[in-house]
Amino acid sequence: MAKGRVPTRDELLTFIKESTTPVGKREIARAFGLKGDQRIELKELLRDLRDKGDIAADRAKTFKPPGALADIAVLEIVKVDQDGHLLAVPRRHDEETEGPPPRIIVDPHAVRGGVAPAVGDRVLASLKRRGKTSYEARIIRRLGSGPKKILGLYEEPAGAGGLGKVSPTDRKLRREFDIKPADRNGAEPGDIVWIEEIGGHLSRRARVIERIGRMSDPRTVSLISIAANDIPVDFPEAALEEAERAKAAPLGDRLDLRQVPLVTIDGEDARDFDDAVFAEPDPDHEGGWRLLVAIADVAWYVRHDKALERAAYRRGTSVYFPDRVVPMLPEALSNHWCSLVPNQDRPVLVAEMWIDADGHLKRHRFHRAMMRSAARLTYSRVQRAVDGMPDEETGPLMDSVITPLYGAFRVLLQAREKRGALDLDLPERLVKLGEDGRIAEIGVRERLDSHRLIEEFMVLANVAAAQALEQRRSPCLYRAHDQPDAAKLEALREFLGTLGLSVPAGPRLRPADLNRILQAVVDKPVARLVNETILRSQSQAVYSPDNVGHFGLALARYAHFTSPIRRFPDLIVHRALIAAFGLGDGGLAEADRTRFEEFGEHLSMCERRAVAAERGAMDRYVAAYMAQHVGATFAGRVTSVTRFGLFLSLDGTGADGLLPVRSLGQEFFRHEEGRQMLIGERTGESFGLGDRLRIKLVEADASTGGLLFEFVDVVERVERHALPRGHRGKRPGARPDGPRRPVARRPGGRDKRSRRRT
Known part of the structure; x- marks a missing residue:
């Protein structure tokens, strides 16, 4: 670029087109070194180029190529690319311009207000050019959503005049949508499809935009939950290639633990093993123990701002379904280099911890190490060995490995009971699939001491990690579980009062206070009801850089x-630990130190999304299983009371469904929210939480996961105490501004946790 002379037309056009931002006369003059009369000549040249349409000018008196976008524009988020980037297009591109839309990548770190946009959203954004046809967008604010996508079941009912019908899989959506033949997009009756509304919010018309699968295929059950919750499934090619290039980590400066008999203990069907444990008596403190918890060194393989990290961060967590797992990391890592398989060298991050005879954590150290798993054990085999029935592999490990593990576990368990961690008894539902992919059996997952052993070792390591980061004044992403808020606590007190149970007064509550209530109802008909009600009263656990402790575990800090x-x-x-203790490569990047609030919000959202998907899939699997029993009668307990009916959980299967109030009789039933009851105005007959009823299954909808019941008779009623006259309390778990009620429609049921997440 020649300095000190007015550029030619071609030089000026090239400069403007290649600039990543719109430029004004001042920037052009500075770039070409123009002074005095040369600036007047430049002004005339720019006016001529603009008049001929070779460049465009905006109100800020800056110049850009004629097809370039303005600095501020309304965009629509259209998709997520293979690298996990949100892509957008100008809102009115198709109507105002020709040719393909420019590539606009939304900067994920520049979202004001902390709310990340989603596909379909309209946003106001500032744009910075990154090339001739590419831009980076920084969102100023969200303006709303584009046409709403709805997941549903496509059918072609007789007598509909050729119209297809789509029934939403979301039980909260009560209307069907009409699909004209031209808008079917190849959909066939029985398909699960994505549709897009046509003609506004009040219109019943829609068009099919994507087919998901056949409802008759049992694999579609999980696909519905995956699609409905926007769970990322396919890894970008760059992330897969990065994982495939991974290789064995060198020993280097790592602590060599390959001679220590660390073992993994997992379920029979586990395919990846990311934690190993070891314990031995502490020779320096009688009754004390030295524990090792070794965790796969994922940070060695997943590096900052690489394709693999971006894909994993977008997922946030693995998601588990009865028939599949949607993993956070590709199989080349999760089932190979980051899986602690027996007799193979594997890199790990190790928490070395010492506890005293009372189970108190006295000190800890963190190491980067190399280990070689001595055995791949299972919960059931370890439990049988401890119960006196060792097998060929567990027998030789009893004295050196298993017995010391249980010795340390008993000390940790005593410490847990002493500090009063919340001890809810909520059996986990176990679903077994047959060869055809459908549910063959529904039961309850066995709860063994071997499960609790691993849990206590993991809890101790999590506490040590949080302590270590605090001591090094490093940022920490805590697992925060706050106390129940005042409204939930008061509602819990009121409801338990109807059962003759009392919660200590005052704003502060300890988990031990709730444990005393749980102990008081053991082996009583209301035991499960009380456990579930206390669970619903709890605050939601989240990820946060702010430490509020972990109420449920009765711990001051937890990560x-x-x-x-x-x-x-x-x-x-x-x-964070690698960086804080100088343990080598792969530590916390400097750019990430200020992002912990964003991390907490995004990863908490990912967890909620995963839980919703898992619950939805479980409900649909159970509904598909129960469909073969329509017309049969069952016994079940009332788990929720609303003004429009009762929600019940069936004995044995735990299947949830709705018993509409119209099925209870021909009289008007009054909803007493504080007592969680429906009471007949004429007869005084009542139905409430915990009552055991005999009911008939009249409908099971696998696409929504909903069950609909009909009342048969009462099997057992819960004895209740009256509230003070005129009292109107809120139900447990209600928000301060009013109760959240399930929505009545077609067959329905309340979501219930399928897995515990502490």
């Missing part, structure tokens, strides 16, 4: 450290 294969928060904690 997730033990499963970076399937939880991104654990990977962040690993990176």
Whole structure:
């Protein structure tokens, strides 16, 4: 570029087109070194180029190529690319311009207000050119959503005049949508499809935009939940290639633990093993123990701002369904290099911890190490060995490995009971699939001491990780579980009062206070009801840089450290520890130190999304299983009372469904919210939480996961105490501004946790 002379037309056009931002006369003059009369000549040249349409000018008196976008524009988020980037297009591009739309990448770190946009959203954004046809967008504010996508079941009912019908899979949506033949997009009756509304919010018309699968295919059940919750499934090619290039980590400066008999203990069907444990008596303190918890060194393989990290961060967590797992990391890592398989060298991050005879954590150290698993054990085999029935592999490990593990576990368990961690008894539903992919059996997952052993070791390591980061004044992503808020606590007191149970007065509550209530109802008909009600009264656990402690575990500080294969928060904690203790490459990047609030919000959202997907899939699987029993009668307990009916959980299967109030009789039933009851105005007959009823299954909808019941008779009623006259309390778990009621429509049921997440 020649300095000190007015550029030619071609030079000026090239300069403007190649600039990543619109430029004004001042910037052009400075770039070409123009002074005095040369600036007047430049002004005339710019006016001529603009008049001929070779360049465009905006109100800020800056110049750009004629097809370039303005500095501020309304965009629509249209998709997520293979690298996990949100892509947008100008809102009115198709109507105002020719040719393909420019590539606009939304900067994920520049979202004002902390609310990340989603596909379909309209946003106001500032744009910066990154090339001739590419831009980076920084969102100023969200303006709303584009046409709403709805997931539903496509059918072609007789007598509909050729119109197809789509029934939403979301039970909260009560209307069907009409699909004209021209808008079917190849959909066939029985397909699960994505549709897009046509003609506004009040219109019943829609068009099919994507087919998901056949409802008759049992694999579609999980696909509905995956699609409905926008769970990322396919890894970008760049992330897969990065995972495939991974290789064995060198020993280097790592602590060599390959001679220590660390073992993994998992379920029979586990395919990846990311934690190993070891314990031995502490020779320096009688009754004390030295524990090792070794966790796969995912940070060695998943590096900052690489394709693999971006894909994992977008997922946030692995998602588990009865028939599949949607993993956070590709199989080349999760089932190979980051899986602690027996007799193979594997890199790990190790928490070395010492506890005293009372189970108190006295000190800890963190190491980067190399280990070689001595055995791949299962919960049931370890439990049988401890119960006196060892097998060929567990027998030789009894004295050196298993017995010391249980010795340390008993000390930790005593410490847990002493500090009063919340001890809810909520059996986990176990679903077994047949060869055809359909549910063959529904039962309850066995709860063994071997499960609790691993849980206590993991809890201790998580506490040590949080302590270590605090001591090094490093940022930490805590697993925060706050106390129940005042409204939930008061509602819990009121409801338990109807059962003759009392919660201590005052704003502060301890988990031990709730444990005393749980102990008082053991082996009583209301035991499960009380456990579930206390669970619903709890605050939601979240990821946060602010430490509020963990109420449920009765711990002052807690972080997730033990499963970076399937939880991104654990990977962040690993990176923070690596950086804080100078343990080598792969530590926390400097740019990430200010992002912990964003991490907490995004990863908490990912967890909620995963839980919703898992629950939805479980409900649909159970509904498909129950469809073969329509017309049969069952016994079940009332788990929720609303003004329009009762929700019940069936004995044995735990299947949830709705018993509409119209099925209870021909009289008007009054809803007493404080007592959680429906009471007949004429007869005084009542139905409430915990009552056991005999009911008939009249409908099971696998696409929504809903069950509909009909009342038969009462099997058992819960004895209740009256509230003070005129009292109107809120139900447990109600928000301060009013109760959240399930929505009545077609067959329905309340979501229930299928897995515990502490």
